Amino acid sequence: MIKKTIHKELKELFRDGRIKMASIIVLLLMVTAIWISTNQYNRSNEQYEKAKVAEREVWDNQGEKNPHSAAHYGTYVFKSKQPLSLLDQGVDKYTGTSIFLAAHTRSEAEYSEVADQSELARFGQLSPDFILLYIIPLLIILIGYNSFTKENEMGTMSLLKSQGAVPWKIMIGKWVAIFLPIALMTIVLFVIAGILLSTLDGYTPFKWSSLFVLLLVYLFYYVIFINITLFVSKNVRKSGVSLVLLLGVWIISCLAAPKAASNFAESEYPYPTRQEFENTIAIAKKEGLDGHDPWSDAAKRLEKEVLEEYNVDSLHKLPFNFNGYRMQKGEEHEAAVYKTHYEKLKNQFEKQVDTYITTSVISPFLPTRLLSMGIAGTDYYSHWDFADAAENYRIAAQKFLNDDLAYNTKYGQRNYVADADFWKKLPTFNYQPPGLATIIKQNTFSILVLLAWGLITSALLFNFRTKN
Amino acid sequence: MITTNNLTKKYGDFTALNQLSLTVNPGEIYCLLGANGAGKSTTINLLLGFLKPTSGVALINGKDVATNTISTKKDIAYIPENLMLYPTLTAVENLDYFSGIGGQKLPKETLESLLSQAGLQSDAFYKRTGAFSKGMRQKVGIAIALAKEAKALLLDEPTSGLDPKASNEFGRLLQGLKQNNVAILMATHDLFRAKEIATNIGIMKNGKLLEQFVSDEISLPVLEETYLKTMNYKELAV
Structure with a gap:
C-alpha cells in the first residue's frame, strides 16, 4: 500500500504542470546560485592568495629596521574562504577578511565584502543557502499543501477508505512522495557543490564528511517542513485554508522568527558601543604597564622586580636589554587587557546566541541556520576563532620582535637595526579552522532543538496510527 | 452477507437511522428507496465503518463492522453517488x-x-x-x-445524473455481479431502475424502514403509489 501510494503520488506530482514548473524554476535557481557562488569563491581565493603573498613580501622586504619599528609597521593576516562557504556564506560578507596586526593594539577585521558593494547589496543575493533555507520549504508547501485536502475535495478519500486504506500507510506514502523529489534536488545540489569543491583550488581542505553532515542537516530540516505540511493538510478541510496556513507558518518560521529572535537577543544582551568598548580598554591599558614609558610607576616597579630577581644593582648588568624586556611585558599586559574584554564581548555574544537558539521553539529555521553556518565555517564562532588565532599570532609576533630587541642589544644601545633577512624568520600565519567534531560539539543545542522539532512534528503527524 | 440488526445512529437529539434491520444475501440486490435525509446514505456509511452506530450492529460476512473496520473492508466494494x-x-x-x-x-x-x-x-x-x-x-x-x-457491494445513488443509456448499462453490470453471488445494497431515488434490477426493495423515511417488498411480487405502478403514499405525496398518488 505504501509503495503504491508513493508511486501514485509521484505520478500525480510529475503530471501536475504547476509542480513541474516550480521544480524546474527551483533547479534553475540552484544552478544559478551555485554558479554565482563558485565565481565568488574563486575570486575570493585569488584575492586571498594575492594579498597573502604581497603582504608577506612587504613584511620580508622591510630592509634593516628596528624590530619595534617593524612591530608598529605591522602586517595583515587574511581569512581564506572556507570550502562550504560555497553553499552557505553565513556572516562572511559582514565580518571582514583582513586583520591588521601591530604592536599594542588588537584590531578588528576589516574590508568586509559588503563594504565593497553598492547599495544594491541591501537587496541580498541569490545564494545556495537562500534556496536551501527559504525556497525549498516553500516548494514543499506547494507540493504538499493539498495532499490530503484534495482527497477530501475530490471525493477519492471515501473510495480509499472503502478499499481498506490504512491511514498511516497512506500518510507514509504521501510523505515519501514529497521527500523523494526534495531529497533528490538537494542531493544533486550538494553533489554538484562537492564535485566543484574537489576540483577548485582552495586554501582550506574540502572534506566530503562536512558536506555530508550539512546535507543531513538540510534533509532533516525538510523532514520537519514535510511533517508540518502534511499535518496541516490532514487537519483542515479546504486546500485554500491549508495553503494560507502553511504560508503563514513559512512567513513566521523563515522570515519573522529569525528577525524577532535576533532583535530579542540583542535587546536582552546588548553589545557595548564601539566607543564604550574602546574607552574601557584604553582605561584598562593605562592601569598597567606601558612598554614605551620607562618613567611610569608600573615600569619602575617592573625594574625593581627584575633587578631583585637577577640580583643585580643596574639594568646594564642584566643578561638582556631591559628596554626590550619592558616592551614585551607591556605587550603582555595589553594582550591580557584585550583578552579580558574580548572574552566579555564573546560571552555576551554567546548569551545572544543562546537566547537566539531558545527562540528556536517557534521556528526550525533558527537551529538549521546556525548549524548550516557552523558546518560551513561561516558563523560568528568561526569568525571569533579566526580573530583569536590572529590575535595569538600577533602576540607571538610581538614577542618574536621584542625578544630580538631584548637579547640582541644591550641596555642603552640606540639605533639598533635588525638585518634585512631577520623578518623572514617570523613564521607565517597558518590558520586551521575548527574541525567537524568541534563544530558539532559547539552546536549541540541546535542539533537537539532540530531533533526535537523532528520528533514532535512526526509524533503529531502519526498520532492517529494508534486510533486506527 | 450484509446484515443490520436494530442499527441506529443519532446526532444529539436527531435520529438519522432508527433501528434498521435488514439482510442482503449473496446473489441479491436490495434497493433502498427514500427521499433525501431518509437514512439511506447513513446506512451505507455505517456499513462502511465511516460512522460508528449509536446502537445496534452492522455486519458484513458475519463480522461487526464497528469492531473490524479494516478487515471487513476486504469483503466490501463501494461506489458513491459521484465516484471520483x-x-x-x-x-x-x-x-x-x-x-x-x-x-x-x-x-x-x-x-x-x-x-x-x-x-x-x-x-x-x-x-x-x-x-x-x-x-x-x-x-x-x-x-x-x-x-x-468483493462479496458485498454498497452503492450510494450510483445512477443519479447518468443518462438513460449509461443507467441501463450500469443496471446490467449490477445484474452480472448479482449472478456472481455478490450481495448488493443500493441506495437510490430511481424507482424504475430499482424495480428492474432489485430482488428486494425497502422504502425508508426519517431514518426508518417503513416498507419492504420482494421485487417480483410488486408491480412498478404499485411500488410507485406505495412510495408516494409513504412519502406523504398523496396528491401525486393515483
Missing part, C-alpha cells in the same frame, strides 16, 4: 492503485480485462480520467469492485 478518480492518472492507473490499496496485485492484462468487463471502451483505458464522464467513472468503480472480488 485521480484526474491525472489513466483508467488503468486508477484501477491499479485502488485495487492495490485493496491488497490486489494485478498485471496490466487483468486490469484491462476488468475495465472491459465493467463496460469501459478500450480506447479509454489509457486516457487520463480527468475528462471522463460520470458514467465512465462509475464503470471504473465497477472494475475496482470486480478486481476486489
